[in-house]
Amino acid sequence: EVQLVESGGGLVQPGGSLRLSCAASGFAFSTWWMSWVRQAPGKGLEWVANIKQDGSETYYLDSVKGRFTISRDDARNSLYLQMNSLRDEDTAVYYCATRRAFDFWGQGTMVTVSS
Amino acid sequence: DVVMTQSPLSLPVTLGQPASISCRSSQSLVNSDGNTYLNWFHQRPGQSPRRLIYKVSYRDSWVPDRFSGSGSGTDFTLNISRVEAEDVGVYYCMQGSHWPPVTFGGGTKVEIK
Numbered sequence: 045e046v047q048l049v050e051s052g053g054g055l056v057q058p059g060g061s062l063r064l065s066c067a068a069s070g071f072a073f074s075t076w077w078m079s080w081v082r083q084a085p086g087k088g089l090e091w092v093a094n095i096k097q098d099g100s101e102t103y104y105l106d107s108v109k110g111r112f113t114i115s116r117d118d119a120r121n122s123l124y125l126q127m128n129s130l131r132d133e134d135t136a137v138y139y140c141a142t143r144r145a146f147d148f149w150g151q152g153t154m155v156t157v158s159s
Numbered sequence: 160d161v162v163m164t165q166s167p168l169s170l171p172v173t174l175g176q177p178a179s180i181s182c183r184s185s186q187s188l189v190n191s192d193g194n195t196y197l198n199w200f201h202q203r204p205g206q207s208p209r210r211l212i213y214k215v216s217y218r219d220s221w222v223p224d225r226f227s228g229s230g231s232g233t234d235f236t237l238n239i240s241r242v243e244a245e246d247v248g249v250y251y252c253m254q255g256s257h258w259p260p261v262t263f264g265g266g267t268k269v270e271i272k
Contacts (some may be wrong), residue, residue: 079261081208089200089208089251091261103259139207144255145198147219149207 046070046148048140053153060130060157066123066140066150074118077143080125082136083152090136093125094144108134130157161185161257165250165264171272172246178239180267182252187232189256196255199228199237203248211250212237247271 212228
């Protein structure tokens with residue numbers, strides 16, 4: 045059974061940093077693309093970033109480029125999202141999802157950017 | 160970027176009756192590899208999204224056969240043949256044919272009359 049468990053969310057001031065983690069199990073993590081998708085309170089879904097199987101390719105939403113970094117540790121079956129220079133508009137639930145077609149999702153972790 | 164437009168925004172439905180949601184893209188979703196990467200997701204209140212349909216019409220294994228997807232080019236439809244109470248929530252279409260960025264529709268909220 046595929047399981048994705050996100051962690052690392054919380055309250056942070058504008059300009060601050062957070063590192064999200066996603067622990068994966070139940071599938072061959074190292075062979076799959078992985079993605080982050082977010083959802084602002086009461087809003088729709090927004091793709092944030094994804095990373096190729098070997099980490100050699102990464103892609104980002106324009107509004108997070110240069111501030112967010114997606115990475116993975118295949119030995120730990122884990123996906124990460126380093127978020128720097130956070131803004132109010134980054135407030136959202138952040139989900140990790142499998143592949144680029146988002147066939148499986150975690151339960152999400154809430155990030156609140158506020159002073 | 161490809162803009163995905165869903166309609167209606169809200170869909171009140173009667174239990175046991177059919178329902179249909181439309182999704183239109185700002186450009187054809189036929190990828191250079193010949194595939195059309197149009198997916199549908201369902202999000203129940205307070206839950207994570209769950210994929211229902213991929214590549215327009217392929218139903219995921221966990222999805223009841225009352226759900227079906229159709230369409231081509233820029234026009235796509237999600238159909239529910241007979242709505243059940245567990246089908247309430249928000250439905251999203253998503254395109255992965257022309258990325259980055261992957262883009263989602265704004266969502267259609269299904270509720271029981």
